[in-house]
Amino acid sequence: DEMTNIAYRMKELATQGASDANGDAEWAAQSAEYAALTAELDSIMKNTSFGGTLLLEGTDNKFGAGAVEFQVGSSEAETLEVDISAALGTAGTPTAGVGFGIDQIEAEGTTAGTFENVGEAQDHLALVDNLISDIGTARSALGASMNRLEHTMTNVTNMKENTQAASSTLMDADFAAETSNMTKQQLLMNSGISVLSTANSTTQMIGSLLR
Incomplete structure (x- = not known):
C-alpha cells in the first residue's frame, strides 16, 4: 500500500516535469524528491523481511524466487501457494525489471534516477506506469490469497469447535x-x-x- 502511494507521487512529479513550463530549478526540485522516493522504494524492496528472511528482493528472497507455500491444514494436501514473482521481476540487468523495475528507474536519465528535461520526464512516466501496474498485480495476488486465508481460518475454527463439541459429548458427564x-x-x-x-x-x- 505504501509503495503504491509512493508510485503515485512519483507519477505526479514526472507529470509535472513533462512540461516545457519548467526551468532548470523546477526540474532539479522535482528530481530531488523523485530520486528520494525511488530510493525509499528500493529500501523497502531490499529490507522487507520476516523472521530474518528477505521477502521481496535480495539473495534467497521468498516471493521473488517463486511460489511461496503455506501449510493451512492438518493434512499434506492442505496448502496454499502465493506467487507474485512475475510481478516482482526477475534477476538481471536494470532493464530486466528487477524489483518492479525500480532499478531501471534508478538508472534512467542523463543523471541516473532524475529528469532534466521534458523527454527524460516522459521516459520516467512510462517507467512509473509500469511500476504502478506491477505493484497492482502483486497486490491483487496477495489480496486474493489473504481473502482465501481468512476463509480457511474460519473453516478451521469451525472444525475445531465441532471436534471439541463431539469430544465433550463423548467424554463429559450429563449432570x-x-x-x-x-x-x-x-x-x-x-x-x-x-x-x-x-x-x-x-x-x-x-x-x-x-x-
Missing part, C-alpha cells in the same frame, strides 16, 4: 442424567434396607411365639 440415576439407586437401596428390616422383625416375632 442431570447422572443425578437422576444416583437418586434412583439411593431409593432402591433404601427400599431394600426397609424390606430387609421388616423381614428381620418378622423372623424375631415368629421366634418369640415359638418360645
